[in-house]
Every structure is written in structure tokens, then in C-alpha cells.
Amino acid sequence: MPGDTAVQARPSIIVDHVSKQFLLRRAHAFKEAFVGWVRGKDVSSEKFLALDDVSFTIHEGESVALLGFNGSGKSTMLKLISGVMEPDDGSVLVRGRLAGLIEVGAGFHPDLTGRENVYLNAAILGMQKDEIDARYDDIIAFSEVERFIDQEVKHYSSGMFMRLAFSVAIHCELDILLVDEVLSVGDAPFQAKCRAKIEELSREGKTMVIVSHDQEMVRQVCDRGIVIRQGKQVYDGPIEPAIDAMMA
Numbered sequence: 001m002p003g004d005t006a007v008q009a010r011p012s013i014i015v016d017h018v019s020k021q022f023l024l025r026r027a028h029a030f031k032e033a034f035v036g037w038v039r040g041k042d043v044s045s046e047k048f049l050a051l052d053d054v055s056f057t058i059h060e061g062e063s064v065a066l067l068g069f070n071g072s073g074k075s076t077m078l079k080l081i082s083g084v085m086e087p088d089d090g091s092v093l094v095r096g097r098l099a100g101l102i103e104v105g106a107g108f109h110p111d112l113t114g115r116e117n118v119y120l121n122a123a124i125l126g127m128q129k130d131e132i133d134a135r136y137d138d139i140i141a142f143s144e145v146e147r148f149i150d151q152e153v154k155h156y157s158s159g160m161f162m163r164l165a166f167s168v169a170i171h172c173e174l175d176i177l178l179v180d181e182v183l184s185v186g187d188a189p190f191q192a193k194c195r196a197k198i199e200e201l202s203r204e205g206k207t208m209v210i211v212s213h214d215q216e217m218v219r220q221v222c223d224r225g226i227v228i229r230q231g232k233q234v235y236d237g238p239i240e241p242a243i244d245a246m247m248a
């Protein structure tokens, strides 16, 4: 039974029979496209089911890994939970303040400086100006990008984006943290710092959903794993068997 300790806890995230499809573009010769058009067939795209009837509930304080090989649908699932994407079928319910570190640079305005983006992002995460003022120095200190903070972020490297976004997220009053592979763009010392922070947030009882191919990190942080294979949920349970199920 996944998340035994959390049985009494309230649900944070309910994913109920969720499906998501995308259109795959196909390049065609003009003649083929024309014949298709005359026959009333759309040959320019084909539907692709990225998530197929996925259901799970994550309770308050659980740390859950979404596991699967490349292209299995993990990031799509995180985007549905974060609300940046809507499911085609089913529903996703989330309770609590959520911060998502899903795509490098997402939520940042390229023409604003690092400093302005800190205020923008923290406001999006529900912080008042005086709260941000009070935590600003800590945010910048954790990110270690102080020297570049008054530069427009369009000149930032992916690692610098991630440092600032991660730092803003962990200094906000959040209940749920979604983390995709973005951490992998950080250098080794910063990755270690992020990992320690994630473990601390997990101990504090925050709800975490983590997508990572780093099995060591997943083992350390998560007690439960949900395995997705080609859009289908194939396992939901304790982390070790989940990793085995992914590799099977």
C-alpha cells in the first residue's frame, strides 16, 4: 500500500483517470497531402496518447518519484499537476500552495533583471512585497548569482536560471514542490545543495513529486514511486520495487 504513513493524511494531489494526447506533425510530400485533402483525410498530423488513464492520490507529506524511461510521460504529468497544461480526460485536483520547477527558465521574463524576476516569481507564488523584501538576501545568497542579479535574465545560463528559480521556490511558503530534471543543469556542488534542501523540505512534511533519472537521489528523498511506461501507469508502491519495476 503506497504511502502507509500517510493514510491518515489529507490528499494533496488527486489525479483521476487522466489522459493527455498530443498531435504529432508529419511531413508529407505535396502530392500525398493533396490526395489526402481531396479524400477528406487529415494527413498532416496524427494523435499520440502521452498519458493513458492515469490515476493516483498523493497525501500531505509524501515524497513521490515519477519514474520511467525517456518519453514515458513524466514531465507531462508534472505539467498537468502544476496546471500549466489541462488533461483531455479526467481531472487533477491540488490542495495547497504549489511551486513547480519543471522547465528551465519557465516563469521568468527574459527582459527583466534577475532581481525583478525574483519579485515576479515570488509574487506568483503568493508572497507579499514585504515578505519578499525580508527574504530577498537569503534568496540571492542561496542562488549564488548575486554578481549577475541586475542583469537581464535573457543573458543567464540554464544553471543560473535554475539556481534562481529553485532559490525563490524554497524560500516561499509552499505546501507542494514539483521538481523535474531541471536540477541536472546545476553543477555538482549546487546539485548537492539542492538535494540537501529537498531532503530538509521532505523532513518538514512538504509534499514532493520528483522526476529524476538519478536513482540515488530518488532513493534518498522518495518513499514511493509511480512508474509510467508509454503513458500508462504500470506500478505504484514503495520506492525500491518501483525502481525494479521501471528497469524490468
Ligand SMILES: Nc1ncnc2c1ncn2[C@@H]1O[C@H](COP(=O)(O)OP(=O)(O)OP(=O)(O)O)[C@@H](O)[C@H]1O
Pocket: 022, 023, 024, 050, 068, 069, 070, 071, 072, 073, 074, 075, 076, 077
Ligand atoms: N507539447 C507537446 N507536443 C507534442 N508532443 C509532446 C509535447 N509534450 C510532450 N510530448 C510528447 O509526449 C511524450 C511524453 O513526453 P514527456 O516529456 O512527458 O516524457 P518524459 O517521461 O518526461 O521524458 P524524459 O525522461 O525524456 O524527460 C513524448 O513522446 C513527447 O514527445
